[in-house]
Amino acid sequence: MPPPSDANNPEAEAGSAALSIRGLAKRFGEKIAVDGVHLEVPSGSFYGLVGPNGAGKTTTLSMATGLLRPDHGQALVHGVDVWAQPLEAKKLMGILPDGVRLFDRLTGEQLVTYAGLLRGMDRETVQERTGDLLRALDLANDAGTLVVDYSAGMTKKIALASALIHAPKLLVLDEPFESVDPVSAANIRDILAGYVESGGSVIVSSHVMDLVQRMCDHVAVIAAGTVLAAGTVDEVRGDGSLEDRFVELVGGRTTSEGLSWLRTS
Amino acid sequence: MVAHLLRLKLVLLRNSFKRSTAQLIGVILGGLYGLGILGTLVVALVLLGSADVGLIRTILVIGGSATILGWIVIPIAAAGIDMTLDPARFVTFAIPMRQLLTGLVLGGLVGIPGVVTLIASLAQVLTWIRYPAAALTAFVCALVAVLLCVVASRLVTTAVSSMTGSRRFKDINGVVAFIPLLFLGPIIGGVTAGFQSSPGFAASLADVLAWTPLGALWAAPADVAQGQAGLAVLRLLIGVATLVLFLVLWSRSLAHALVTPPYNAVTKRAGGNLGWLGRFPATPAGAVAARALTYWLRDPRYSASLVVIPFIGVLLFFSGGSAGAFAFLGPITAFLLAWSISADISYDNTAFSLHLSTGVSGRDDRTGRAAALLVFSLPVTLVLTVLPLLLGGRSADLPALLGLSLGLLLTGTGLSSLVSARYTYNVPLPGESAFKTPPGTNFLMFAVQFIGWFVMLLLALPEIVLTIVYFVTGNAAFGWASLLAGLVLGAILLVVGIRSGGRWYDRRAPELLLAVSANR
Incomplete structure (x- = not known):
């Protein structure tokens, strides 16, 4: 089994990486949430970030996207330092954060338009792309419904549309498939695959191993705030499945001896 | 099971203290406040014992009726104020109805309002201590009355909980519920005036209430003290019968609510209507302004503060007629509106991350929010300044008061733009009732508010002083000077506020997001 390539690869050049995370660390009170993470997301790659709950994804x-100030470390997007030149870096990125609210008293159409206008795009382009995105994500029939009345999956999709509107060079998607129905998820995967094919880079976090194994070409396993393994999916998983390798790396599987009372027969 | 429910409520209460020191301070302050009220009540009730029986009766019946009414009305006005033991959360547990009811009633007593009501009600035993039989009756009646309070409030909560599931109901309720509160002052004023104008008014009000479920239980001890035991029994029966009826109704509606989860009916609507986003300039600042203006109309937390303004006008008008305080409607409105965006980012909550991730500059963010406010508050302030003066035939005062109004509005908007980029505090979350203030950070909130108001008045001092000098001397030149000062100084301070607020924002936006995400 080839060893997973060291994430802190000194040969990687800043220019060639879509996203270069160098020693990011963050402490919340006593708890060290992220403990020096190094990641290189090559340009044009579809990068999966997997880890158990609370791993620091x-x-x-x-x-890495300028939403939370790190205690240490650096994040570069196509060579632009996110914390030194935030406005330039954010132009290159489309971000789908997890667990944040949306301006949900706007209708779906208004929200995507708002995201476009905030980025300083002109009205015609915003209008055209908003229509395209709503159709592609199967939200056209709900375009005039307030986002507060959307289901969880629809909310996720409208947030994704807001992240795509300015055609970024790098997409950072935190749990993009959570509570999204299988048909929409397949549509989103197609959109993302086409985006990567045309030269864009995507980094997604997920804990659905199967999905990551099928969809991504690179993967990093992160647990307890550090990177355990990173590289191409084949390098990381070796001979087994990604899920087996993940469990092997992260540990914490309990034997199925417990809960004997739960057996009905 | 009952013990479990009680313990759950206690644990929830205790954990709410633990979240942060600021919240703990708030809870302690709230507790002290409750304790102060309670102490005053108990002392007053004990002292009342030396009064004449008729007077005791009148006061206890009216006070007691108001208490029960309060327990019934407050949950409607503030749907979702205390949902810690919301029946909907017990749907998946198979708890026998009888135990669920008992647990919820006792749980309702845990907390500051429950404890205050219980102890104050029991304190009337001390009021009647000179009449042993009445004191005994008072003890029984107090217990029944407190149960009635809790059961009535739970019945109301359960009955409206099917409606509160719908967002539209919540939104409308959040705004409409403000109205009775606004009239609370005039109502109390009217009742007080009634007491003063005819001494018999209170006694006859108490007589009527004594035969209703609201007042019967509070009147029974007085009947015993006056030697009318039969009447007392009858009143106790009214109270107990009401309690039983409410219990039956409540258990029915609870049983119904447990199998019918709230349903939010949503009609699908296709797009095509961009609203304000289609009308404002297609720039980041224009988009922020359009979004903020949409929120002023659609988010009950904002629109509730708009509803207040006409009522302030009505109150001022009735308090002093068109000649007096009514003339200052414009400046007061300007003052309140200008301050209203001082917590804008706190109101955004984590939705603010969109501004951060799209890289909106601080100046665009500040400008947009200030513009949305000024778009409607400028005309409103102008009309509300000019109209009262014209109605009162005081058009000569126009320049002075216009200067004051515009000065306060512009200065205040500038100050708010700075404050909201600097301070965040816990406000009702998006979608919550405008009443629901998360406990704890009240202290910081009030500190920021009062200091902010003080600073706002300080910054507007030139036009305030000029207006006062104008009214003292009657020299029109000072009035015009006030107008000039208001416009020029106000405009300068507005620009300064937006710029320095924007610089704060550019430096600290991630910290702002972190601060608002703590409140959820």
């Missing part, structure tokens, strides 16, 4: 992505 969301915190890492928040720091």
Whole structure:
């Protein structure tokens, strides 16, 4: 089994990476949420970030996208430092944060338009792309409904549309498939695959291993705030499935001896 | 099971203290406030014992009726104020109805309002201590009355909980529920005036209430003290019968609510209507302004503060007629409206992350929010300044008061733009009732509010002083000077506020997001 490539690869150049995370760390009170994460997301890659609950995925992505100030470390988007030149870096990124509210008293159409206008795009382009996005994500019939009345999956999709509107070079998606129905999820995967094919880069966090194995070409396993393994999916998983490798790396599987009372027969 | 429910309520209460020190301070302050009220009540009730029986009766019946009424009305006005033991949360547990009812009633007593009501009701035993038989009756009646309070409030909560599931109901209720509160002052004033104008008014009000479920239980001890035991029994029966009836109704509606989850009917609507987003300039600042203006109309937390303004006008008009305080409607409105965006980012909550991730500059964010406010508050302030003066035939005062109004509005908007980029505090979350203030950070909130108001008056001092000098001397030149000062100084401070607020924002936006995400 080839060893997973070291994430802190000194040969990687800043320019070639879509996203370069260098030693990001964050402490909340006593708890160290992220403890020096290094990641290189090559340009044009479809990068999966997997880890158990509370591993620091969301915190890492928040720091990499300029939403949460890191205690240490650096994040570069196509060579632009996110914390030194935030406005330039944010132009290159489309961000779908997890667990944040939306301006949900706007209708779906208004929200996507708002995201476009906030980015300083002109009205015609915003209008055209909003229509395209709503159709592609199967939200056209609900475009005039207030986002507060959307279901969880629809809310996720409208947030994704808001992240795509300015055609970014890098997409950072935190749990994009959570509570999204299978048909919409397949549509989203197609959109993302087409986006990567045309030269865009995507980093998604997820804990659905199967999905990551099928969809992504690179993957990083993160637990307790550190990177356990990173590289192409084949490098990381070796001979087994990604899920087996993940469990092996992260540990914490309990034997199925417990809960004997739960057996009905 | 009953013990479990009680313990759950206690644990929830205790955990709410633990979340942060600021919240603990708030809970302690709230507790002290409750304790102060309770102490005053108990002392007053004990002292009342030396009064004449008729007077005791009148006061206890009216006070007691108001208490029960309060327990019934407050849950409607503030749907969702205390949902810690919301029946909907017990749907998946198979709790026998009888135990659920008992647990919920006792749970309702845990907390500051429950404890205050219980102890104050029992304190009337001390009021009647000179009449042993009446004191005994008072003890029984107090217990029944407190149960009635809790059961009535639970019945109302359960009955409206099917409606509160719908967002539209919540939104409308959040705004409409303000109205009776606004009239609370005039109502109390009217009742007080009634007491003063005819001494018999209170006694006859108490007589009527004594035969209603609201007042019967509070009147029974007085009947015993006056030697009319038969009447007392009858009144106790009215109270107990009401309690039983409410219990039956409540258990029915609870049983119904447990199998019918709230349903939010939503009609699908296709797009095509961009609203204000289609009308404002297609720039980041224009988009922020359009979004903020949409929220002023659609978010009950904002629109509730708009509803207040006409009522302030009505109150001022009735308090002093068109000649007096009514003339200052414009400046007061300007003052309140200008301050209203001082917690804008706190109101956004984590939705603010969109501004952060799209890289909106601080100046665009500040400008947009200030513009949305000024778009409607400028004309409103102008009309509300000019109209009262014209009605009162005081058009000569126009320049002075216009200067004051515009000065306060512009200065205040500038100050709010700075404050909201600097301070965040716990406000009702998006979709919550405008009444629901998360406990705890009240202290910081009030500190920021009062200091902010003080600073706002300080910054507007030139036009305030000029207006006062104008009214003292009657020299029109000072009035015009006030107008000039208001416009020029106000405009300068507005720009300064937006710019320095924008600089704060650019430096601290991630910290702002972190601060608002703590409140959820």
